[in-house]
Amino acid sequence: MTFLRLEDLTKRFGEFTAVENVDLSIERGEFVSLLGPSGCGKTTTLQMIAGLQEPTAGRIVLGGTDITRLPPNKRGLGIVFQSYALFPHMDATGNVAFGLEMKGIGRSERQERARAALKLVKLDHLADRFPKEMSGGQRQRVALARALVIEPPVLLLDEPLSNLDAKLREEMRIELRLLQQEIGVTTILVTHDQEEALSMSDRVVVMEDGRIAQIAAPLELYERPRDLFVSDFVGKTNLLEARVLSAGERGSVVGIEGHQIDLPGTDLGKLDKVTLSLRPEKLVMSDAADGVEAKVLAAIFLGANWLYRVQTPIGELFVTQPNSGRPGFSNGDKTWLSWPDGAVNIFSAEGRFDETH
Amino acid sequence: MKRINATPYLLTAPGVLFFSALLGAPMVMTLLLSLHSYDYTLGIQDDWTLANYLDVFTDSYFYVIFGRTLGLSLLVTVLCILIGAPEAYILSRMRNPWRSIFLLVVLGPLLVSVVVRTLGWAILFGGNGLLAKTTAALGLGEVSLMYTMTGMTVALVHVLVPFMVIPVWASLQKMDPQSEDAALTLGASPFTVIRRITLPQITPGILSGSIICFALTAAAFATPSIIGGRRMKVVATMIYDEYKNTLNWPMGATLAALLLFANIVIITSANRLVERRFAKVFE
Numbered sequence: 001m002t003f004l005r006l007e008d009l010t011k012r013f014g015e016f017t018a019v020e021n022v023d024l025s026i027e028r029g030e031f032v033s034l035l036g037p038s039g040c041g042k043t044t045t046l047q048m049i050a051g052l053q054e055p056t057a058g059r060i061v062l063g064g065t066d067i068t069r070l071p072p073n074k075r076g077l078g079i080v081f082q083s084y085a086l087f088p089h090m091d092a093t094g095n096v097a098f099g100l101e102m103k104g105i106g107r108s109e110r111q112e113r114a115r116a117a118l119k120l121v122k123l124d125h126l127a128d129r130f131p132k133e134m135s136g137g138q139r140q141r142v143a144l145a146r147a148l149v150i151e152p153p154v155l156l157l158d159e160p161l162s163n164l165d166a167k168l169r170e171e172m173r174i175e176l177r178l179l180q181q182e183i184g185v186t187t188i189l190v191t192h193d194q195e196e197a198l199s200m201s202d203r204v205v206v207m208e209d210g211r212i213a214q215i216a217a218p219l220e221l222y223e224r225p226r227d228l229f230v231s232d233f234v235g236k237t238n239l240l241e242a243r244v245l246s247a248g249e250r251g252s253v254v255g256i257e258g259h260q261i262d263l264p265g266t267d268l269g270k271l272d273k274v275t276l277s278l279r280p281e282k283l284v285m286s287d288a289a290d291g292v293e294a295k296v297l298a299a300i301f302l303g304a305n306w307l308y309r310v311q312t313p314i315g316e317l318f319v320t321q322p323n324s325g326r327p328g329f330s331n332g333d334k335t336w337l338s339w340p341d342g343a344v345n346i347f348s349a350e351g352r353f354d355e356t357h
Numbered sequence: 358m359k360r361i362n363a364t365p366y367l368l369t370a371p372g373v374l375f376f377s378a379l380l381g382a383p384m385v386m387t388l389l390l391s392l393h394s395y396d397y398t399l400g401i402q403d404d405w406t407l408a409n410y411l412d413v414f415t416d417s418y419f420y421v422i423f424g425r426t427l428g429l430s431l432l433v434t435v436l437c438i439l440i441g442a443p444e445a446y447i448l449s450r451m452r453n454p455w456r457s458i459f460l461l462v463v464l465g466p467l468l469v470s471v472v473v474r475t476l477g478w479a480i481l482f483g484g485n486g487l488l489a490k491t492t493a494a495l496g497l498g499e500v501s502l503m504y505t506m507t508g509m510t511v512a513l514v515h516v517l518v519p520f521m522v523i524p525v526w527a528s529l530q531k532m533d534p535q536s537e538d539a540a541l542t543l544g545a546s547p548f549t550v551i552r553r554i555t556l557p558q559i560t561p562g563i564l565s566g567s568i569i570c571f572a573l574t575a576a577a578f579a580t581p582s583i584i585g586g587r588r589m590k591v592v593a594t595m596i597y598d599e600y601k602n603t604l605n606w607p608m609g610a611t612l613a614a615l616l617l618f619a620n621i622v623i624i625t626s627a628n629r630l631v632e633r634r635f636a637k638v639f640e
């Protein structure tokens with residue numbers, strides 16, 4: 001059953017449309033991410049849900065009630081802002097207890113629940129610290145505890161991890177996800193980091209220029225992006241423009257820079273031009289003469305993986321190969337590059353090939 | 358052996374010299390002058406005495422004037438807070454170009470010479486000024502604010518409000534406006550947000566503005582002398598009278614030293630209070 005529904009939500013700032021016809025249904029307990037490049041309207045969407053921006057058009061329905069025109073202090077939603085927006089003149093306990101105080105909860109219960117919330121985010125030992133005396137990660141947890149303590153029906157997170165360093169960010173991703181599953185709060189996360197969205201969410205909403213480009217579960221989004229924008233934005237990929245040479249029931253042949261590539265089992269019909277998307281990790285490098293010839297231009301060791309840039313007859317490609325413990329290829333090495341059937345996503349001008357046909 | 362790094366001292370030396378020559382020396386001389394006695398026929402004496410201070414402390418006339426100065430300073434400061442702090446807040450909520458325009462309006466008075474501005478008030482307040490004519494037309498009789506506390510207060514507040522707006526404005530700029538949004542989403546009403554979230558965060562600005570307004574009022578001369586005149590003397594105008602009319606320079610110096618001393622005590626203790634209260638909260 002739908003718990004939170006955004007119906008054709010639109011926001012204009014004068015002539016400029018920041019969010020356009022966003023339509024989204026979220027289940028109770030679901031973790032949904034809004035993913036998109038900077039300026040695509042993620043924050044604006046979140047702020048409309050919170051009541052901090054008034055929608056130009058559309059409706060927001062929470063648990064069956066229309067809350068579109070309800071002021072933010074009557075909605076009871078928990079928000080973690082990108083800047084954390086802690087109250088600098090209150091210590092951690094004071095920050096967390098503020099929401100409870102506004103609910104009219106008595107002093108002793110307030111203190112107790114604030115302490116419990118701080119414990120939940122593993123910060124009970126810093127309950128008396130002021131925001132200024134805490135690290136970024138600690139502040140972030142206080143902000144989270146402050147939002148969670150009021151037991152909001154929906155938790156809204158606006159890039160809560162973007163100010164943390166890489167290692168802490170990864171830890172917090174897991175912690176945040178576990179915490180969310182433990183308390184089962186419906187959560188919307190805004191992020192421009194595709195890894196964050198893929199790793200934490202039940203579903204990801206990709207936004208482009210104020211509109212929804214695709215809504216899908218992480219794996220599906222990654223494996224079957226609906227158009228070129230999503231394919232390029234979510235994960236790394238090699239995009240190759242190709243001309244259709246022949247198409248039929250049993251398969252098609254496309255040409256890239258005079259080189260032919262077979263696409264068995266794919267009937268490209270009357271299409272003339274397509275774009276192929278090849279994920280770097282789906283490519284296989286081997287010495288056996290299979291696929292296309294490749295020459296290594298650059299080899300970068302990333303620890304768990306090798307990242308190669310290779311020269312092939314169909315263009316320069318990125319390839320990632322798992323680190324097997326033995327030395328990888330080095331610059332100038334000649335090798336062969338192949339990929340399994342079905343590893344190629346094909347896009348026409350209208351979008352993904354197998355959805356448009 | 359520990360070597361003393363001379364660079365900081367050398368670098369600050371010109372400034373120190375400049376200030377000690379041009380500010381320190383006259384102050385020390387004023388202080389020394391206050392320790393001489395004065396004779397109406399013979400002039401300044403060569404003796405060393407605390408008689409002037411004793412005179413001030415035993416004469417109720419001086420108490421009235423010091424009390425009035427203190428009262429005026431407090432009143433002007435409070436009014437500056439009540440007008441300047443909301444003004445800065447509203448300004449910070451405005452959008453450009455209105456914000457720039459109104460900021461200029463607020464700071465405008467500072468661009469006009471204090472004497473010119475005060476004379477303007479005098480014309481407005483005077484016997485047959487605009488104020489008197491208006492009140493007469495309303496059947497309230499001719500109200501004149503010349504030579505009154507009210508008149509001085511109005512004119513001083515007008516001059517000093519910008520000195521409150523600027524520091525409050527600065528602390529508003531430092532504030533994260535999202536902390537207000539956060540409080541709203543936690544269920545606070547707009548009024549509670551101002552009282553519990555905004556006000557505490559701009560309090561350092563209000564306090565530093567208060568210190569400026571208080572000190573400037575306590576030492577103000579032009580406005581009290583034009584609007585307050587002889588009838589509403591404050592310490593600054595009294596010092597002037599001692600120097601220029603009575604020619605009792607040692608007494609003038611004594612009053613000046615006491616005014617300076619009182620100002621320093623009040624301001625440093627206010628400052629201490631602010632620092633202790635907010636050390637943990639703000640840099």
Ligand SMILES: Nc1ncnc2c1ncn2[C@@H]1O[C@H](COP(=O)(O)OP(=O)(O)OP(=O)(O)O)[C@@H](O)[C@H]1O
Nearest residue numbers: 013016018036037038039040041042043044045192
């Ligand atoms: N108050 C405003 N007035 C005018 N335009 C605005 C306003 N707020 C946002 N915008 C515009 O709306 C668009 C979407 O802004 P929004 O803050 O939602 O982006 P975002 O997706 O959160 O980006 P980021 O990842 O950089 O935070 C931007 O182009 C921005 O310039």
Ligand SMILES: [Mg+2]
Nearest residue numbers: 042043044158
């Ligand atoms: Mg944003």
